Amino acid sequence: MKICISCHLSFISTGWICPHCHFEPQKINGFLSFAPKLAYENKGFPADGFDRLVFLEASHFWFRSRSKLILWASAKYFKKFSNFLEIGCGNGYVLSCVKNAFPLLKLYGSEIYQQGLLHASQRIPDAEFFQMDARDIPFKNHFDVIGAFDVLEHISEDEKVLSSIFKSIVPGGGILITVPQHRFLWTHVDNFSGHVRRYSAKELREKVEKAGFRVESVVSFISFLLPLMLLSRLLHGNNPKKYDPEAELHQNFIINFILEKILDFERIFIRMGFRAPWGGSLLLVAKKDKNK
Numbered sequence: 001m002k003i004c005i006s007c008h009l010s011f012i013s014t015g016w017i018c019p020h021c022h023f024e025p026q027k028i029n030g031f032l033s034f035a036p037k038l039a040y041e042n043k044g045f046p047a048d049g050f051d052r053l054v055f056l057e058a059s060h061f062w063f064r065s066r067s068k069l070i071l072w073a074s075a076k077y078f079k080k081f082s083n084f085l086e087i088g089c090g091n092g093y094v095l096s097c098v099k100n101a102f103p104l105l106k107l108y109g110s111e112i113y114q115q116g117l118l119h120a121s122q123r124i125p126d127a128e129f130f131q132m133d134a135r136d137i138p139f140k141n142h143f144d145v146i147g148a149f150d151v152l153e154h155i156s157e158d159e160k161v162l163s164s165i166f167k168s169i170v171p172g173g174g175i176l177i178t179v180p181q182h183r184f185l186w187t188h189v190d191n192f193s194g195h196v197r198r199y200s201a202k203e204l205r206e207k208v209e210k211a212g213f214r215v216e217s218v219v220s221f222i223s224f225l226l227p228l229m230l231l232s233r234l235l236h237g238n239n240p241k242k243y244d245p246e247a248e249l250h251q252n253f254i255i256n257f258i259l260e261k262i263l264d265f266e267r268i269f270i271r272m273g274f275r276a277p278w279g280g281s282l283l284l285v286a287k288k289d290k291n292k
Contacts, residue, residue, distance in 0.1 A: 002140075062222070089120050095124055108127065109129045110134070110137075134164065144170055174213070205284070214286060221279050224266045226280055
């Protein structure tokens, strides 16, 4: 079900013209825009980040390992789902992985920045993309599964986002969320990335449950590499002059390969049920009860 962003009427239609007030969202660069004032400038993420990441995500150990974990959790916790929305889809890397793993899914992607949508639509041309503010999702009981991967930490009103996601998911559907973990890891790297917070597992669980979800699983990951991550941040993360974001993205091929293999090994333990109390990131899976 769709929600008119002008009069807030819920309606069912193949198009976006509201049957009550006849409002139709504008398009920017061919994409429906539900928050046009935020399409090019906001504080959540550096706009040039999309161009820097688009050619690196598919080969970088962190993005590859996170996507493998997301696909595993999707298959484990959601046996039957016909559509999937990724909020903050960026350049569409994760969404392209979802398409390869679940080719029959109807895929949707949203991003607050237009720049990300341009890259994502080229990556997955048969997905439906739109520009949107995650705090005000114009859908109700519409999506089987929604993913938000390293999105919530960029938004001050994260609880508002979670409530909006809850409204948008069909009863019986669910969410997959990843966020950075541990406040003690906060450095200039987080400031540069546009983070508002790093989460504890307890905080994330409580906020998701407050939105109405039933939490199925909370998993720490990037656990085996946490000592290296902590060392790197101690050496460089608190000195803006020494921090080079390009250096983190352009890893030596051999080092990148080794780090990915370590995280592949870590994922074996996660699949076996091992739950470390520490890790650079968190993955949470939750569901919306069928009677809600």
